[in-house]
Amino acid sequence: MADPVVLKTFFDKVDNLQDHYVERLREAVAIKSVSADAAFRDEVFKMGQWLVELFQKLGVSHESVDIGTQVLDGKTIKLPPIILGTYGNDPNKKTILIYGHYDVQPALLEDGWNSSPFDLTETPKHQLIGRGSSDDKGPVIGWLNAIEAHQKAGIELPVNLKFCFEGMEESGSEGMDEVILKESKRYFVGVDAVCISDNYWLGVTKPCLTYGLRGISYFKITVSGPGRDLHSGVFGGTVHEPMTDLILLFSKLVSPSGEILIPGINDDVEPLTEKENKIYESIEFTLDEYHAAIESKTTIHDDKIKILQHRWRFPSLSIHGIEGAFSAPGMKTVLPAKVIGKFSIRLVPHMEPDRVNALVEKFLTEEFAKLGSKNTLNVECAHGAKAWVASPDHWNYVAAAKAVERVFNVHPDYTREGGSIPITLTFQDALNKNVLLLPMGRGDDGAHSTNEKLDRSNYIEGIKLFGAYLHEVAAIKAD
Amino acid sequence: MADPVVLKTFFDKVDNLQDHYVERLREAVAIKSVSADAAFRDEVFKMGQWLVELFQKLGVSHESVDIGTQVLDGKTIKLPPIILGTYGNDPNKKTILIYGHYDVQPALLEDGWNSSPFDLTETPKHQLIGRGSSDDKGPVIGWLNAIEAHQKAGIELPVNLKFCFEGMEESGSEGMDEVILKESKRYFVGVDAVCISDNYWLGVTKPCLTYGLRGISYFKITVSGPGRDLHSGVFGGTVHEPMTDLILLFSKLVSPSGEILIPGINDDVEPLTEKENKIYESIEFTLDEYHAAIESKTTIHDDKIKILQHRWRFPSLSIHGIEGAFSAPGMKTVLPAKVIGKFSIRLVPHMEPDRVNALVEKFLTEEFAKLGSKNTLNVECAHGAKAWVASPDHWNYVAAAKAVERVFNVHPDYTREGGSIPITLTFQDALNKNVLLLPMGRGDDGAHSTNEKLDRSNYIEGIKLFGAYLHEVAAIKAD
Ligand SMILES: [Zn+2]
Ligand SMILES: [Zn+2]
Ligand SMILES: [Zn+2]
Ligand SMILES: [Zn+2]
Numbered sequence: 001m002a003d004p005v006v007l008k009t010f011f012d013k014v015d016n017l018q019d020h021y022v023e024r025l026r027e028a029v030a031i032k033s034v035s036a037d038a039a040f041r042d043e044v045f046k047m048g049q050w051l052v053e054l055f056q057k058l059g060v061s062h063e064s065v066d067i068g069t070q071v072l073d074g075k076t077i078k079l080p081p082i083i084l085g086t087y088g089n090d091p092n093k094k095t096i097l098i099y100g101h102y103d104v105q106p107a108l109l110e111d112g113w114n115s116s117p118f119d120l121t122e123t124p125k126h127q128l129i130g131r132g133s134s135d136d137k138g139p140v141i142g143w144l145n146a147i148e149a150h151q152k153a154g155i156e157l158p159v160n161l162k163f164c165f166e167g168m169e170e171s172g173s174e175g176m177d178e179v180i181l182k183e184s185k186r187y188f189v190g191v192d193a194v195c196i197s198d199n200y201w202l203g204v205t206k207p208c209l210t211y212g213l214r215g216i217s218y219f220k221i222t223v224s225g226p227g228r229d230l231h232s233g234v235f236g237g238t239v240h241e242p243m244t245d246l247i248l249l250f251s252k253l254v255s256p257s258g259e260i261l262i263p264g265i266n267d268d269v270e271p272l273t274e275k276e277n278k279i280y281e282s283i284e285f286t287l288d289e290y291h292a293a294i295e296s297k298t299t300i301h302d303d304k305i306k307i308l309q310h311r312w313r314f315p316s317l318s319i320h321g322i323e324g325a326f327s328a329p330g331m332k333t334v335l336p337a338k339v340i341g342k343f344s345i346r347l348v349p350h351m352e353p354d355r356v357n358a359l360v361e362k363f364l365t366e367e368f369a370k371l372g373s374k375n376t377l378n379v380e381c382a383h384g385a386k387a388w389v390a391s392p393d394h395w396n397y398v399a400a401a402k403a404v405e406r407v408f409n410v411h412p413d414y415t416r417e418g419g420s421i422p423i424t425l426t427f428q429d430a431l432n433k434n435v436l437l438l439p440m441g442r443g444d445d446g447a448h449s450t451n452e453k454l455d456r457s458n459y460i461e462g463i464k465l466f467g468a469y470l471h472e473v474a475a476i477k478a479d
Numbered sequence: 480m481a482d483p484v485v486l487k488t489f490f491d492k493v494d495n496l497q498d499h500y501v502e503r504l505r506e507a508v509a510i511k512s513v514s515a516d517a518a519f520r521d522e523v524f525k526m527g528q529w530l531v532e533l534f535q536k537l538g539v540s541h542e543s544v545d546i547g548t549q550v551l552d553g554k555t556i557k558l559p560p561i562i563l564g565t566y567g568n569d570p571n572k573k574t575i576l577i578y579g580h581y582d583v584q585p586a587l588l589e590d591g592w593n594s595s596p597f598d599l600t601e602t603p604k605h606q607l608i609g610r611g612s613s614d615d616k617g618p619v620i621g622w623l624n625a626i627e628a629h630q631k632a633g634i635e636l637p638v639n640l641k642f643c644f645e646g647m648e649e650s651g652s653e654g655m656d657e658v659i660l661k662e663s664k665r666y667f668v669g670v671d672a673v674c675i676s677d678n679y680w681l682g683v684t685k686p687c688l689t690y691g692l693r694g695i696s697y698f699k700i701t702v703s704g705p706g707r708d709l710h711s712g713v714f715g716g717t718v719h720e721p722m723t724d725l726i727l728l729f730s731k732l733v734s735p736s737g738e739i740l741i742p743g744i745n746d747d748v749e750p751l752t753e754k755e756n757k758i759y760e761s762i763e764f765t766l767d768e769y770h771a772a773i774e775s776k777t778t779i780h781d782d783k784i785k786i787l788q789h790r791w792r793f794p795s796l797s798i799h800g801i802e803g804a805f806s807a808p809g810m811k812t813v814l815p816a817k818v819i820g821k822f823s824i825r826l827v828p829h830m831e832p833d834r835v836n837a838l839v840e841k842f843l844t845e846e847f848a849k850l851g852s853k854n855t856l857n858v859e860c861a862h863g864a865k866a867w868v869a870s871p872d873h874w875n876y877v878a879a880a881k882a883v884e885r886v887f888n889v890h891p892d893y894t895r896e897g898g899s900i901p902i903t904l905t906f907q908d909a910l911n912k913n914v915l916l917l918p919m920g921r922g923d924d925g926a927h928s929t930n931e932k933l934d935r936s937n938y939i940e941g942i943k944l945f946g947a948y949l950h951e952v953a954a955i956k957a958d
Contacts, residue, residue, distance in 0.1 A: 214712060216712070216812070218810050218812070220810075225775055225777040226773040226774055226775045226777060227773065227774020227775050228773075228774050230773060231898060232795070232797035232799070232823060232825065233693060233695070233825060233896070233897045233898025233899060234790070234896070234897045234898055235773060235790070235897065236790075236795035236796070236797045236825050236897060237737050237779075237789035237790060237793055237794070237795030237825065237897070238737075238769075238778055238779055238780065238786045238789045238790050238795075239773055239775075239777050239778055239779060240735060240736075240737075240777045240778075240779055241737075241797060241798070243797070243798040243799070243800070244733055244734075244735055244737075244797075244798060245735055247726060247729040247730050247798055248730055248735060250726040250730070251726050251727050251729070251730030254723055255723075256719060256723055256724055256727065256850040256851055256852045257719075257851065258716050258717075258719075258720075258723075290717075294705040294706065294707075294709060294714060294718055295705055295706020295707050296704055296705045296706050296718075297853065298704040298705060298718050298719045298852075298853040298854055299717055299718055299719075299853070300716075300717055300718060300719055300853075301717065307717050310716035310717045311713070311714070311715075311716060311717050314716055315716070316711070316715035316716030316717075317715070318711035318715045318720060318722070318723075318812070318814050319720070319722040319723060319726055319804075320711070320722070320804065320805040320811060320812065320813055320814075320815075321722070321801065321804030321805030321806050321811075321813070321815065322800065322801060322804060322806060323805075323806055323807065323808055325798075325799065325800030325801060325806070326799040326800030326802075326821060327800050327801060327802055327804070327806035328802065329802055331697050331699075331821065331823075331861055331862060332799060332800075332821075333695070333697070333797070333799065333823055333898075334799055334800070335797050335799075336799075336800065337774075342805060342810065342811075344711060344810075344812055346711065346712060346715050346716065371735040372735055372736065373735045373777075374776065374777040374778070374779075375777055382810055383810060417712070417713070418712045418713045418714065418715060418716070419710060419712025419713055419812075420712060
């Protein structure tokens with residue numbers, strides 16, 4: 001266990017510096033590093049440079065990896081660098097790799113922000129409102145603040161750190177996989193575990209460690225018939241309509257209660273154990289909270305554990321929409337010539353995207369043949385990503401749980417998430433090391449929404465959490 | 480039977496005047512009477528005035544019915560008048576009411592026209608290309624040309640004529656139904672039959688008389704669930720998805736071979752008789768032609784008679800699309816909160832829109848209940864119009880068939896159409912008289928497309944046809 005006196009000294013220093021840290025976050029939020037819009041690309045570079053300067057100030061050695069160019073809005077523009085950093089290289093210490101991103105989602109005052117999105121604004125309830133405050137500038141700067149507090153308190157950092165900060169996370173993490181794969185044999189050699197702070201508490205009061213994410217297989221199924229859109233009055237009743245076929249295929253996929261009907265799909269789902277079931281019982285989460293989040297009471301299950309399990313550890317299938325059909329308001333009597341149906345399956349351990357794709361393709365092809373239609377079917381898996389799950393028993397998690405207890409005086413909840421953060425799996429597979437998701441913000445931070453915020457307490461206690469985690473990592477016996 | 484010598488004199492006069500008639504059409508096409516665009520409203524009025532001046536020149540007495548204003552593109556603008564005309568009022572003659580419209584569809588050179596759309600251009604194959612040439616300026620002017628040819632040939636018109644020309648047909652026939660209903664007790668008193676020339680031959684070589692049109696019931700079914708769109712990763716598997724429910728409802732409507740599955744819907748369909756079946760045998764129509772029109776070979780039936788019957792005299796159901804779901808290219812993992820599915824049923828005799836709506840609503844409500852979903856369903860019939868069918872044995876049709884034989888030396892095909900021309904039914908119901916659809920143009924005229932055309936021969940022979948029809952009407956014994 002980490003030395004309580006040392007931690008106390010560190011915590012006090014963080015408390016003393018808290019206004020300074022808020023000012024630092026304000027500076028970073030003011031840089032409009034929106035990666036999705038070519039007009040803001042200079043600002044993304046500026047944000048990268050801002051981080052490099054902070055690295056220099058703190059004595060973190062660094063490298064900027066140039067990942068080339070992209071075509072955006074019809075222009076070829078430079079991609080922002082992936083910034084690597086190293087702080088300490090004592091062979092007797094463990095080495096933790098920290099990932100984060102310095103780009104942000106777009107934000108416009110007229111979207112409904114209560115204050116200018118790039119001017120960090122503190123409310124009377126001490127919410128720090130601003131684009132990127134919680135996703136992901138707060139956490140990224142949090143790590144550097146933790147180093148600074150150690151330096152100012154005269155405490156040696158008990159682990160070596162590696163950093164990997166990208167500037168394209170909100171826009172598909174261009175070039176990131178390649179860099180992780182390449183650097184796993186060079187810059188990241190010697191890393192013992194990975195920590196990512198780019199998600200959120202489940203609710204608003206209790207800290208959590210996140211140990212699983214669902215994967216996804218995204219499908220586009222195209223049914224083509226006539227060479228052009230037809231008028232339903234003139235042609236209806238005489239041609240095989242692509243919409244009819246697509247709807248019938250769609251109707252075979254999932255039941256109204258969410259059960260996936262594609263044969264074989266559920267076979268690979270890891271069985272639920274008694275032990276795992278237990279984890280869910282204590283999680284702080286209520287049905288009312290969930291109804292508030294979806295703004296209705298249309299949940300399939302009314303039981304907390306079932307809801308969480310169907311979000312996190314069971315697969316689901318959602319039909320997103322149809323490209324090529326009539327989608328505007330009003331009435332149009334079109335008979336669409338070609339329709340592209342889109343649906344996705346959320347994957348869980350041990351579903352493999354390749355096997356899922358094969359099952360989907362086989363099933364849809366067979367069902368289409370049964371229709372006796374002269375139209376043409378094409379099934380395409382447009383994107384596939386495996387689920388990720390880590391063992392909460394690994395020392396990396398045990399250390400983080402102890403850190404949570406030190407800072408918050410509670411044992412954390414162990415959560416998973418329904419969506420995917422593909423980078424997590426890339427790090428795990430490339431480095432073959434445990435990956436921990438250690439969130440700083442709360443479930444209501446509104447990462448990609450208007451009025452994104454980070455509570456001042458989450459920011460400041462988060463800096464303490466990050467530091468405490470490193471001390472617990474140093475103290476724990478790695479297996 | 481009409482006097483062959485008189486007809487020959489009339490036909491010769493029309494042939495003599497044909498260049499004059501083409502020039503007259505050119506003048507009319509040059510007036511950009513696009514009713515859908517407020518910027519062209521003056522031109523629609525100008526076109527109405529042009530017709531009034533032609534009426535005056537020919538001695539047709541007339542009235543302009545002011546139908547008030549409309550709001551278009553945010554402005555309140557005047558509606559173009561409905562122009563009524565009377566030519567002759569001999570109580571010993573039959574009276575025929577002629578309907579047509581003087582407005583046209585929008586047209587821009589950059590849409591892909593080979594020549595300026597409002598400059599009538601004659602090709603080496605004698606196609607008169609120009610917006611409105613076939614729909615509906617050629618036919619409207621055709622009637623007036625026929626009167627003029629009679630006058631110049633010194634032949635008395637053997638019937639009385641009433642005219643009803645509107646300037647809003649391409650934009651929902653604003654105010655038209657009310658005028659027909661009102662004038663049925665005043666201006667249209669004494670009318671014996673109605674003739675509308677605003678459709679087309681089935682193919683490109685053989686004239687036809689059109690005696691039926693399908694109606695339509697257009698449905699919007701709304702499934703609502705969450706209060707906002709959700710992310711399928713975060714929420715998929717835990718909420719009743721409106722898309723899943725809508726797809727399952729859609730899947731119950733129609734089979735891949737076009738059979739409507741809603742119980743009771745087919746009960747009211749008029750049984751096919753041997754006699755009716757016979758009509759279809761001789762119709763000039765080939766499968767190849769149809770495959771060319773739909774630009775594929777995805778017809779449900781490969782038999783000419785079945786194709787025509789399913790187009791014209793059997794109901795059909797088409798699913799048009801979904802409002803509220805993801806419809807753009809690319810991938811989006813949205814779980815739509817509210818989706819509005821749109822489909823329509825083409826109605827045939829003796830289906831009643833009210834009964835159809837009741838059956839659809841009952842069926843969908845029952846099927847939705849079976850889903851066990853917590854979402855909410857709303858079924859709305861957004862538009863309903865009955866089918867129309869006239870007896871081809873009526874003297875109005877017999878006279879027209881004789882006229883076709885006089886001009887083209889063939890017996891016409893008897894066709895129906897799959898779409899609706901609502902005015903047809905309005906005239907029939909308001910006047911309680913037989914309505915004949917007597918097309919001037921060919922099936923490939925491209926009425927609402929780029930390069931709309933009217934073949935010179937269809938225009939000139941059409942003028943003869945209109946005149947001959949009036950003579951045959953006069954000669955025939957009305958029952
Ligand atoms: Zn993020
Ligand atoms: Zn984000
Ligand atoms: Zn028309
Ligand atoms: Zn038209």
